[in-house]
Amino acid sequence: MADLKQNRRNFLKGTALAGGALLAGRATGAAAAEGDPAILDIQPWAQQLGEGVDARPYGYPSPHEKHVVRRSVEWLTADPVSSVNFTPLHELDGIITPNGLCFERHHAGIAEVEPSKFRLMINGLVDKPLVFTMEDLKRYPRVNKMFFLECAANSGMEWRGSQLNGCQYTHGMIHNVMYTGVPLKYLLEEAGLKTNAKWIMPEGADASAMTRSIPVFKALDDCIVAFMMNGEALRPEQGYPARLVVPGWEGNMWVKWLRRIEVGDEPWHHREETSKYTDLMENGKARRFTWEMDAKSVITNPSPQAPIPHGKGHTILSGVAWSGRGTITHVDVTIDGGKNWHAARIDGPSLDKSMHRFYYEFDWDGKPLLLQSRAVDSTGYIQPTKDALRAVRGENSIYHNNGIQTWYVNANGEAENVEVS
Amino acid sequence: MLKSLKLGLLSAALLAAQPVLADGGFGLGRAATDAEVAAWDIDVRPDGAGLPEGSGSVFDGEEVYFEKCAVCHGDFGEAVGRWPVLAGGYDTLTSDRPVKTVGSYWPYLSTVWDYVHRAMPFGDAQSLTDDEVYSITAYILYLNDLVDDDFELSKENFAEVTLPNQDAFYMDDREESPVWSNRERCMTNCKDSVEIVARAAVLDVTPEDAAARKAKEAKGAAAEEPKAAEAKAEPAPAAEPVAVAAVAELDPALVEAGEKAFRQCKACHQVGDGAKNRVGPHLNAVFGRPAGGLDGFRYSKAMTAAGEGGKVWDDATMAAFLAAPKKVVPKTKMAFRGVKKEKDIDALIAYIKANGG
Incomplete structure (x- = not known):
């Protein structure tokens, strides 16, 4: 009897908006033994009207999925501006990472670049140093490619033993996205590589001015200057309006908020490829240029x-x-x-x-x-x-x-x- | 024949499907001017390529470093909190806790110059003059016992300085390791026994969501000292109406705008429940407080002096400070250029007040 009352109360509450025009139907008379109230009761969404098409001009997940978010590990870094958070892998299926759940790694926070002020410069060992706008980039033939991006430090906290309880934290510095963009090869060919061009150095427009050295063979092979992810513009936290895609290689090289690519004959040995992202071995020596992410x-x-x-x-x-x-x-x-x-x-x-x-x-x-x-x-x-x-x-x-x-x-x-x- | 014709058609179709490359490119983009290249091409290489004219001494570097770097990296490069350690760490690379500093780990001095110049101070990148970068680099060498205190670094002598760990780096050789050469996959009866040898639950460092953490803290506090918890809870209702009244006068839209503007402050300052001193002092109850007046925070001499001279934080003094910190309190440790837009300043003040400031 108590169950029935509770049932009825829920039902009343659920249909309050319907103006008290209660139907004394199956719901009120239903005993638990007859079946599942989720079936026997008329649910509010089956009776009342929902929000119209303009209520959510940019859609978002159900409120029941609000726990599905990127999370960070506070003690990991000095502050949230130069830090990382993690993709909730345990809540996803298939192979596509939704744009809002792609893990973030910033070195100076999210750069809010105005697309009208976006410029991509190519200089150094080229015949013609060039400047491209977004409009220029969008006039090149585009490709669509699906790639994972994994931070080289993914699972880094687990080297000495098990540390974090959750695959979001142990393995969540990865996402898998369909990129749309221009093969970097076209842009480098537009500028004309000189015969002694062996390396390129992409540089970000953010306040860390991120730089990495990448060999020219990789740049000409499959790198992309991407401006779309999973069909829509890159998210600000993923490098809007354009980022470099360096397939299969460590995430730090995929420079976001791209502003410049310099061409040279030697690597630059900048901070992110010397002090960071080198692999210290037991004997005190260190591997460098460990680019590929292994299986x-x-x-x-x-x-x-x-x-x-x-x-x-x-x-x-x-x-x-x-x-x-x-x-x-x-x-x-x-x-x-x-x-x-x-x-x-x-x-x-x-x-x-x-x-x-x-x-x-x-x-x-x-x-x-x-x-x-x-x-x-x-x-x-x-x-x-x-x-x-x-x-x-x-x-x-x-x-x-x-x-x-x-x-x-x-x-x-x-x-x-x-x-x- | 039919087959070969089909193949021919197929390959023709494939060729046609490829994007057509104009000879030498698409004619898109425009020539970069020399001034544009000079403005962005700031990188420096180990051979010194890219270094501008200039010089700086250890002596000058110490002053700039104390003013702009020590707040995060410590007076001696020992680092505050989890910010990077810059000096020392010699003979630690084979130990349990390697300390990777400019002296112990970094292979090239050019990396220091380049990085300080392009990305430091944190939150005010590319604000240092070339001579200041030379002097900070010289001072970091001095902190690492690599030069004497009368040393001066310049474009001319830059290539003469080598760092101790330069030769410890080698090219990726993963393809020569046993991990790479192992191609045998055992599928059945691979081990006799399996024991658990490490457990994450023992460490208990996994973050919890805010609700779980609060519940745990509440439980912990209640278990330890139930009376103290009750006593703490009691004065709250009396204090609350006052706080609410003050907050109620604030324009919600302004507070919201302030929350966004405060993002640039968050790297160093906290405000609100549980706010702690970070790189900068926490801002709870900052309004009405004398400058440099928070116990337990190590202010610059300049900030302490300003407070002793009678400076108290109110709307006007705060607005002036936010607009141009170094004009209002010369030699403050706050490495922040200043808020450019006036409306952002009002919004920040509203936001800080709304959150207990």
Whole structure:
């Protein structure tokens, strides 16, 4: 009886806007035994009119999805202006990262560039130093390409051991986006490369004036000056109005708010390729110019922020895999910490240097699990264990941790970030 | 024959589908002028290419550094909070906690000059003169015990300075490592036993959302000292109406505009519940407070002196300071050029007040 009252109260509340024209229909008389109130009751959205077409001129997600946001780790950096946040991988499926959820990494905050004042200069070892406006760029033949962008420091907090509980934090410095833009090759050819041109240096218009040295072979191969992402203009936090796309290579090189490209015969050895983004080895020496992002994968569901809600029985395990050197050909999954592995099913487009979605469906017996995934790319490279990486590099590296991730799932379906022997 | 014809047609179609490249380009863009290239081409290379004429001494550098750099990097390059350490760290690169400084890690001095010149001070990039950059670079060398205190750095002697760690860097050799050469994938019976050897829950450093954190803090406070928590809660209702009355006079639109304008202050200042001193002092109850008057914050001598001289923060003094910090309090540590638009200043004052300032 109490249930029925509550039911009725909800119903009354839900239809209050309908002006009290209550229908004494099935809803009021429905006992719980008869069926699901979600079916038996008339829901407010099934009766009242919703907002019209102009209410949301730029659409946004349902209020029930408001927890699906980028999040940061406050203690990681000195302040939020030069910092990073993380893509909520555990809330996404397929391979496209929505524009508003693409992780952010700024060195001097978001530059709010006025498109009418956008200029792209090409100078240095070229026949004709040139200046382009946005209108100029949009008159070049365009390409549409899907690529992942991964920060070299993704999983950097996990080098010494398991640290953060959530794939958003352990693996969320990545996004996968369809870019529209001009092949950089066309712009460099327009300016005319001199015969001794070996390097380019893209530079940002923000207050950090970000710079990196990129070899000319890469610039002429597949780099893009992009102005659209997933079909719309770049978001300010992703470099509006134009950014560089450097497929498969570490995210720091994808200079945002692009304003200049200098051509030279030697690398510049600027801050982001000496003090930062170099890989300190155990012997105190350091690798530099470690550009490619090696094959990597992570199980996004279940994971610490996304437990298994349903108990034992048919269970869907899902995750993402990517490689900066090609496509992903296989993903293997283990549920026993690496004793036995099973081929996962890759679903959706398998594109060069783009995220791949994988699934592994199994009948969970309700006992604790040790979950791992292992990606193999089109060069035959196999994603290594963290121990194998540490055997080569020691524990002082920050960047390029593509080691296998382990989640411990307990009998309640709750997951924790762990390492196993 | 039919097959080859089809293939021919197919390849013709493919060729036609490629964008047509005009000879030598599309004729788009325009020539950059020499002045334009000079304005943007500010980069410097290890061989000294790109360095402008100029010079600066350790002595001069110390003064500029104290004024513009020490607030984040510390008087001796030891760093405040998590800002980058600039000096020392020798013999730490093989230790548990490597300290990567200009002296211990950076390979080239040109990187220091280039970066200070293009991106520092944080929040006021490209405001330093070339001589100031030379002098700061010289002072950073001095902090790293690499030059004597009478050293002067110039375009002429720049290439003579080498950093100790220059030869420790080598090209990416990942393709020669066992990680690369391993092509064997074990699928079954790969291990006899599996043990958990590390757990993130032990460290407990994962961020929680604001609601979870508040709940946890409330729970913790209640468990520790329930009476103290109650006592704290009591005076609040009495204080609240006053605060609300003051805030109510503020124009909400102005406060909202101020929130946006305050983004440029956030790197250094906090205001509102739980605000703490960061690079700059927190701004709670700043109005009515003497300049340099917050206990526990290390102000510049100039700011302390201004307070002792009777300067109190009110709408007028704050507006003047925000417009031109270094004119109002010469030698303040605040490395900020000043708010350009007058309406932003009013908005900032409204926003700070609305949030307990």
